Amino acid sequence: MKTTKGLKKLVALPLILFPLVCYAKVTGQCGNCHTMHNSQGGAAVAQNMIDGSLDLSFTPNDALLNTNCIGCHQGNNSVGGLTTPYVLQTSPPTYSNTGTEGTTTTLAGGNFYWVSSGLEATGHNVNGIAIPDTRFGNIPPGGTALGSQLTCAGVSGCHGDRTVSGEIKSMMKSHHANDMTKWKDGSTLAKSYRFLYSVQGWEDQQYEYRPASGHHNKYYGIDRTLETQNDDSTISSLCAKCHGDFHQGSGNISSGTFGAGVWLRHPTDFDMGRAASTDEYVSYNGGSGSNNVYSVISPVATASNTEIINSTVYTAADDAIVMCLSCHRAHGTPYQGLLRWDYKSWPGGGFNGCAVCHTTKD
Ligand code: HEC
Ligand code: HEC
């Protein structure tokens, strides 16, 4: 009995201290994030988070880090607490209908909270956060099997250099070289949008915490002319690294001429500005086809690579590009299929975000 209690205390203590580690910026004290010898007073220091609990093996980490990705990026987002983007909340995030309302606490990618709670269709089943998806295993729909369960970074992950195995290894030289005030041109990992190697974009410094038309990420996209085209600097091409058939490939997207006929799969990296002036897309987000207000509910990408926020749409060429993130969030949402809104329960309940673009179908 006594021993069990003692052990519980031992486990609980680091958990309480843990958030302190994560508040500092990468510019803070080295010891907040690194441990020189993985030893303090003769005891091991490194503590990783795996499936909601502390990994008690205390083995040293790459780059002398005192914890893993999840250890630092797990916490609760709040006003003023956004020096670290928390992608796995420890208490239920406030999401509401679209994750953009005034009281919401999720970020642009949504949150892994729901998938970590066992609702497997609500998020990417990342190793250390959730068990492998029982329906898909390691096979991304529209793509080929990964070598292992999905990870945050590395060859089976989304962040970092996907040719390098090891999560931290694949992320080397990113955190200390980050500059969110600049357009990320994808030339190096640190200069890639959200450390997604090769992807371009301009990052909201609040990670889209309670976004508005003038405060949000600027996503990069291109207006393709061929369904076989794939430019790995667009945000949709990131998703295509695993779900390729949903983005590009002969006979995968359009029936007949790309953009001039009927679609086989929902278009992405395709500019709505191409539509005729009589088409419903002209009224995107309640506008009239010129300087429509940007929708944070169903955002669009742009071919512009300036450090000027795209708060309106149909203002310049190729600024109304449909992307995977027009409908999905990358980490997770409370809804099926990582969708930004509750597609399944509409009508009756749910929310019809499709109508932001398909303005006559509400
Ligand atoms: C808020 C957390 C944090 C703090 C504080 C921090 N680091 Fe790091 N550091 C990281 C992370 C995460 C990595 C590994 C991934 C990467 O390179 O982005 C890293 C990687 C490194 C690397 C290898 C990659 C590179 O960029 O050269 C060095 C060297 C390093 N840190 C030194 C330091 C020193 C020295 C300090 C104190 C002046 C410090 N760090 C403070 C988080 C931190
Ligand atoms: C020791 C703590 C620590 C660890 C470990 C750590 N991060 Fe971070 N991370 C931070 C902090 C602090 C920031 C915010 C400051 C910044 O952007 O550099 C951050 C920012 C980020 C960002 C946002 C970058 C941007 O440009 O907006 C991403 C993506 C990210 N981390 C991914 C990862 C991944 C993937 C891992 C594991 C391989 C990881 N982090 C490990 C502390 C950490």
Ligand code: HEC
């Ligand atoms: C590194 C590979 C990888 C990348 C990149 C990737 N995914 Fe996935 N995705 C997977 C795997 C594996 C699954 C199946 C297992 C699971 O659900 O986690 C999946 C499942 C999904 C599902 C179905 C979820 C469910 O449980 O029903 C959606 C939706 C999805 N991904 C969307 C996206 C979007 C949008 C992007 C880009 C932001 C993206 N994916 C990027 C690997 C990836």
Ligand code: HEC
């Ligand atoms: C127009 C909205 C929209 C866009 C854009 C979109 N999706 Fe989806 N996606 C959905 C909906 C809705 C579902 C739910 C299943 C369905 O009804 O087809 C879904 C389901 C999925 C699934 C799960 C498929 C399965 O077998 O369960 C994956 C994976 C996925 N999307 C990936 C992507 C990727 C990758 C992109 C970009 C190339 C993308 N989606 C663009 C709306 C969209």
Ligand code: HEC
């Ligand atoms: C960001 C804007 C946007 C959103 C959000 C969006 N769509 Fe679309 N959708 C388009 C565009 C643009 C086209 C192609 C129009 C064209 O070719 O003229 C399209 C095409 C389609 C088509 C094929 C029509 C054809 O001509 O073959 C269907 C069906 C469709 N969308 C359904 C949906 C559903 C269901 C949702 C919500 C889950 C949705 N869309 C959300 C912009 C959007």
